[in-house]
Amino acid sequence: MKTEDEGSSEGGVTPAAERFAASTAHTAAVKRLIPGGAHTYAKGDDQYPEGMAPIIERGWGCHVRDIDGNEYIEYGSGLRSVTLGHGYEPVVEAVRRSIGDGVNFVRPHVLEREAAERLVDLIPSAEMVKFGLNGSDTTTGAVKLARAYTGRGMIAACRQHPMLSVHDWFMITTPMAAGIPTDIESRTVQFDYNDPESLARLFAQYPGKIAAVILEAETIEPPAPGFFAALRRLCDENGALLILDEIITGFRWHERGAQFIHGIKPDLCTFGKAMANGFPLSALAGRREVMRLGGFVDDVDRVFLVSLTAGAEPWALAAMLAVIETYEREQIAERLMKTGAELRAGLEQVIADAGLADHLQLAGRDCNLVYVARDAAGAPSQIFRTLFLQEIVSRGVLAPSFVVGAAHDAETTARTIEIVAAALPAYRRGLEDGPEAVLRGRPVRPAIRPRG
Template sequence: MTPASRPPDSPKPALPQQRSDRLGPRFGFAESNRAQRRLHELVPGGAHTYARGSDQYADGRAPVLTRGLGARVWDVDGNCYVEYGMGLRAVTLGHAYPQVVKAVTEAIGLGTNFTRPTVLEEAAAQDFLDNVPFADMVKFAKNGSDVTTAALRLARAATGRSLVAVADQPFFSVDDWFIGTTGMDAGIPASVTDLTLRFTYNDLESLRALFAGHPDGIAAVFMEAATATAEPAPGFLQGVRRLCDEHGTVLVFDEMITGFRWAAGGAQSVYGVAPDLSCWGKAMGNGFPISALAGRRDLMELGGLRTDADRVFLLSTTHGPETAGLAAFRAVVRAYRDTDPVAAMERAGTMLARGVAELAADAGLSDQIGTTGRPSCLIYTTRDADGAPSQAYRTLFLQELVERGVLGQSFVTSAAHTDADVDHTLWAVQQALPAYRRALEQGGVHGVLRGRPVAPALRRSAAPRREA
């Protein structure tokens, strides 16, 4: 697949013409719905990730997929979609990226799991540390929650403290210390969640107040340096770094999303602020399962064999060093050295944001539909007639897009998104606007939205929400 090539400052593309025959009839989902019903019988929630659940899509329009290539995916009904979100932001090079597939195939042909380290572990570790200059050591695992929890355990051991200050950002771990602070806290004792404190991103005083209220009590500050919707305010990250230094607290950056999407070296390389520890995953394997904990040598060695202190059970997993994930990671690093995937993602995102803004303006819906965020991590916004964010209108927009071959809860791009993919997406957006306007004019989505609105993935009740 050829990455989107039109630079951000080029003449704007012609917007798509109204063509109701572009895809023929609207998509059908009979086989996907049958497969989804069966999944609910076999798998709690019908999916292995809450964000992938059918409740995150319009009723009866949650495709069950069979394959992907580049920025396109196909479902069991034979429908083809331009996909966004790209494996919950885990795929930046595109599905079935040839060099990654080749590297993994060659590696697994030599065996996947052994009783001793392999040379691949040494090579992958060196690749990682060459890529992330603020880190001295790295340890690989398989998912983000494992490495974030390991980072917290390490910080607590190093400081002798129990509290963790967490930015008010969406997600850090499925483990009790974080998930117990969300709406899905069943089964988690308060004695655990009481140790997790919250502060406001981009509000240095809110963090300063936590330190003042808990002197010598905070082991770690946990945060994303930036998010899809918020860049760090001038001086904020530097201020967090100073506060952590003043109080002897470990600063941990979560690079799950920003790593290989903001830059190959993560957000820390973009903003020039060094964390003590950082946690990586998602795009580092282009969809293959691999994660990493990296950081200062004096901290990381507490989990090793070269320390006189009480040892930390840092990470010890059977599948952490299996060869497929490590080979995928090394191929990703090579791709970022040889090409510029971040620039390609940002070009496609910039084109898309521009086009959506123009279409919404032409339809008189600029106050209701738009995009926000970094071009490589774009999300769309949906608002009601009063300009308030609306899950009901979001579901309506999802419904109209998926029926026209655009799949995603966001507009998060990959380097595989071509000009043609963006043009098709803009056509689908244009075709979705009349239904959106009709709902606004009648005062709600009833009769236009076929089913219930989507609800937050992390919520206390499983019951579907209905429009008021």
Template sequence: MTTENNPETEELDLPRSRQANERLHALIPGGAHTYAKGDDQYPENLAPVISHGRGAHVWDIDGNRYIEYGSGLRSVSLGHAHPRVVEAVQQELHRGSNFVRPSILEVEAAERFLATVPTAEMVKFTKNGSDATTAAVRLARAVTGRPRVAVCGDHPFFSVDDWFIGTTPMSAGIPAATTELTVSFPYGDLAATEELLTRHQGEIACLILEPATHTEPSPGSRLLPRPSAGRSPQSRADPTPGYLAGLRELADRHGCVLIFDEMITGFRWSEAGAQGLYGVVPDLSTFGKALGNGFAVSALAGRRDLMEQGGLRHSGDRVFLLSTTHGAETHSLAAAMAVQTTYTQEGITARLHALGERLAAGVRDAAASMGVGDHVVVRGRASNLVFATLDENRRPSQQYRTLFLRRLLAGGVLAPSFVVSSALGDADIDRTVEVVAQACAVYRKALDAADPTPWLAGRPVKPVFRRLS
């Protein structure tokens, strides 16, 4: 099977991947190291196990090649094995990766990051986004002396740690007393946020949110309940004018810390993230994903007076901010510097936007031409596209998502989202649109039958956040 197959007539068979998935489940809880990569996120028996990748393509262990979207859960934005990043990493590997004292690369990487994100004054690196966001929350609690955390209930994920995961359906093992300290505010609704801050006057340490992004919630994936009942999910790629500035004013007036989670928006919105694009400066922000192009590196950045509370040059109580054995591995910091240089010198953010615009237009035209334009819906900023699969009543449907993913895979497109990498070429986009059109033809048949079951060939894909396996 190659990307030239017709997804309306061809079926994909993955015998080696099926065997490897069994081995994965026997040894690794969930069969993957990230729940979003689990085989339950894919049609039954159609979860390819990857052999290798280059640029915008990956190959599975059955020998099939795919055009890949959402690479590395949005982390590989330059494409796999990007030469500039690989060269930077290789130069450091033979020099040693971890020492008993800081390497000179740590200050060079910090200088490079703060030049890229000039709204921040200090930065500390770690390996994953959860550590960075949890450190931001801990710091906010320490400097305010307040216990509660207010998270944006319209955004799907902030951390694997108890303060957040306790608010999801997967809350087993987390004390209720911990979860009760996390409250929710709706994106885009300043009045509801102010009401929350007033109701918990003097208790909320921070507001934490993705400053701008769009994700389409799957059925059953709702996290914290929204304070304003009946409000529809946020569907804008950008915040409404004045919203972020309004949050800034609310945080200042109520004495809480404003935290931007820029794991997704960092680099994809601008090299300096959404804060650089919209001109609103948070107190703290977290970056990751695109920062390393697949290498493990993330960052907590922010105001000097806050960040220094986790340092040695102050006279107050010490805050255990971040202290990780592998947080400053030289090769990952070298990768981050190479990524930042590539973005700024090659205009990567603009390229991601242009590629996404071309893809979104093509997918929308293909869906409309097959009569499913109201059912296969592309949303989000061009550099961070997601798609919704709606049933005959225009409600989000895991069954229709399964049908759609199955047809894409048969056509050689691996696309849990339509998040682009800069390695995609025009031919990749054109082929993707062609496969989408063929998938939409099948989608139309299922809509006409008012039942997608005959096209599923197994159980539907499942939402990540659910109570039962």
């Protein structure tokens, strides 16, 4: 990277305006063409320090290079989807071979059966599967199935899980609800994670109206003992379906999903992200009795389920089969946990050594680490998150989280720990003298917000 290790806020370092000149010019130009300047809100330049939002040119393993020539160790690749690393050859080769034989045929491809059989064998609760392109299509498909199966309209969604779908039924619960008719607001109600009583109250308040309960298996907070058993019981007692969103946990917690780790028994579940190492593929799976409503049925009305021109493309399914083979051959899920644990231990040590354990903290499962930046009063702070990002990005670590992949090894984690240690004096100075003494621009902002 074209920066010195001394950091971005001390003397003798190339100014950010020079190091990120091409990326900054690119971002300014693209905002005239693309609303927000990116096709994913979490990838927007507002999520990075001002003037330090690199535009990526290429990646290899856990490394990327931007159009200014800066190189980084990257974490959370593909919003957690690239678990095997950029350009992972067995997956790339499987895709290459498949594409060479044609794409998007007028009839289903032979790989669809193999892929479906493989996934149904893998996922404990799966009896049938429908492939899609993204997580939102599959969670919304699950919601439609639940409504048709139960004859009810309401959905109970977990309040602490911020992105269950981009579709109206969920986005109405977020600050970015513009463009959604307000008359659907009452159709989605919310309960709290690890609080089955909050769900019980909803069932009591809306008797016979809730079609399904939907949540992720785990984000930062692990499930409390008995939590999912309580949800299963409440759903059964009240005639609702349990939908488990495994878009992130699947192929990261375990190739068989977090449902395998935690013994969860959903009626429907959704997978995406890592199942094809970043290639666009998702899956809706579950009980045959429910899933069949999206097929050819005569006894009830059919559900228009996931139906996409580019659905179940053979190259994406080939990628998934290569990913599954790699996970099982090389025990990838165990490697992610081991690498994440080593990274956590090293980072927590240097943070403690700097006296900042109350102000910069790691959270989540070892395979899915995020960090929380806190101000002098100990409150979570976007300003101090920006300051931390400013210091690590300038040194060659691109880390909106510390979510590891299989390409992260002892060398890259050791280098990351060194870079974080070098960044901490600036964080300390920000606490002592105020962040304005170190921060050079506006703070990052929540990706899901109503204005600005």
